[in-house]
Amino acid sequence: MEDDATFVRPFIITGGRAEPLQADLRLETLVVAVGVPDETLTFERRHIVAVCAEPTTLAEVASRVGVPLGVAKVLVSDLVVAGRLDCRQPAELPLQMLERIRDHVRAL
């Protein structure tokens, strides 16, 4: 590994925890910041809240903050529980919405 000096084991960031507090976060779950990041948040957590100024999927959060997905899940769920992020999990889509998606796809 060429960047040995700066390499941090991924789950160091979460304090060794690999299980998110919330079990239902999906890759495409949209998360959005509640308020702006302040100095009470550090490093990755602050970066995540900043990235989520606009609704952003969990997968994009992981990619933009540069942490593995499992790590992003733990951090995001911590922030949701702490009230710093809000997440919305869509319920099963109605048939009408599926048809709308299909029509959009056909028109691409």
Add this chain to the structure above:
Amino acid sequence: MSGRSDRIVPLAVKIVVSGGLGVGKTTFIGAISEIEPLDTEAAITQVSVGVDSLDGVESKTTTTVALDFGRITLDPTIALYLFGTPGQDRFSFLWDDLVEGALGTVVLADTRRIEECFPAVDYFESHGAPFVLAVNRFDGAERFELEEVREALGLGADVPVLECDARERGSVRDVLGALMDRVIGVRAAPKRRVAMVR
């Protein structure tokens, strides 16, 4: 949540792109994504120990696998994400995460190595998840009748099997359209079945 009630709530939906290693999943996603396919890493702990060749680094208990994904904005409120499953079988335990909540799946197949899509077909069939099988056209590959492919894979008559060129945006769009038809058909089906029982 004061002051946010009038905000348009966007919707993010996903489609999974699966199939064997090197079958063209990343190409397929890249052909239609409005962003360069991003990749993120799924940390793997412990599982890969003794599987990955890590001579001399026995203490390494974490390795990563890239997951690539693309995005298509369908309208100002709906974004469609395409997620590629990792090609190697030994990462198939990641599929549960990928598939949960997905609209459906495109299983890509290469007729030169048709058996490589068996694990994907098995997985989606056993989970009752809607999928279409898209045969990616590779230059120099022998052409097979789509019905032969269906037979070789033991697919039911209701599973759409179509040919595609993963490099062509229009072709990828058509595959996604066929998948959405399938998703809608599956969703509408249980009601018909109940009606027939009566």
